[in-house]
Amino acid sequence: MWRETGRWVTNPERRDDSRRVEWNLLQSRTMKRTLKAFGLLAIAAYLAAVVAALIIKLTRPSHGDEESDTVDLVTIFTGLELASRARSFLGGTVLTMFGGAEIDLRNATPDPEGACLEVRTIFGGTEILVPEEWNVVLDAQSILGGSENRAGASGATEGPTLRVHALTVFGGLDISSRPRSEA
Missing domain, CATH: 1.20.5 (Single alpha-helices involved in coiled-coils or other helix-helix interfaces)
Structure with missing residues (x-):
C-alpha cells in the first residue's frame, strides 16, 4: 500500500x-x-x-426357538437371547436393527454338512457363542462397523464348520468360542 x-x-x-x-x-x-x-x-x-x-x-416376525434346526431371528429396537439345543442345526438368518442379539450355539449339534448363518446388523450388536471344537468361517462386509471372529483359537480342524456371512452397518458382530455350558 x-x-x-x-x-x-x-x-x-x-x-x-x-x-x-x-x-x-x-x-x-x-x-x-x-x-x-x-x-x-x-x-x-x-x-x-x-x-x-x-x-x-x-x-417380518421372528421364527425359531431353542429346539429349531433353522432360525429366522429378527430383533428391532430390543434385545434377543437364544440358547440353541438343536439336534441338527442348519443355520438361518439373524437381523438386528437398533438392538442386540446373543446367539448361543454351545449346546447345539450342527448338521453333518455344516451350518450357515446370515447375519445383518444395523445400528446394533450381535454376539455368537460357539463350542471350542467348532470351526468358524467368517465372510463379513462392514460399513462403519466391525466384525470379529475369535472362535477356533484352539486350531481345531476336525470339528464341524459354521459359515457366517455378515453385513454390519454402524454396528458390530462378535463370534467367540467358550466351553459348552451345562444344560
Whole structure:
C-alpha cells in the first residue's frame, strides 16, 4: 500500500479489499448452507432407517426357538437371547436393527454338512457363542462397523464348520468360542 497525502491507497496490482471481503462472506455463506444441507440429509437418512426398521418389525416376525434346526431371528429396537439345543442345526438368518442379539450355539449339534448363518446388523450388536471344537468361517462386509471372529483359537480342524456371512452397518458382530455350558 502506498501513502498518498494522508490516506492509504490500495496497490493497483492487488484486488480491491472490499471485493476480497465480499468474496470471503460469500464463501462463508456457501459453506454454512452446504453443512446445513449435509446435516439435514444425515437426519433424513437416520429417520428413513428408523421408519424402515419399524416397517420390517411389523412385517417380518421372528421364527425359531431353542429346539429349531433353522432360525429366522429378527430383533428391532430390543434385545434377543437364544440358547440353541438343536439336534441338527442348519443355520438361518439373524437381523438386528437398533438392538442386540446373543446367539448361543454351545449346546447345539450342527448338521453333518455344516451350518450357515446370515447375519445383518444395523445400528446394533450381535454376539455368537460357539463350542471350542467348532470351526468358524467368517465372510463379513462392514460399513462403519466391525466384525470379529475369535472362535477356533484352539486350531481345531476336525470339528464341524459354521459359515457366517455378515453385513454390519454402524454396528458390530462378535463370534467367540467358550466351553459348552451345562444344560
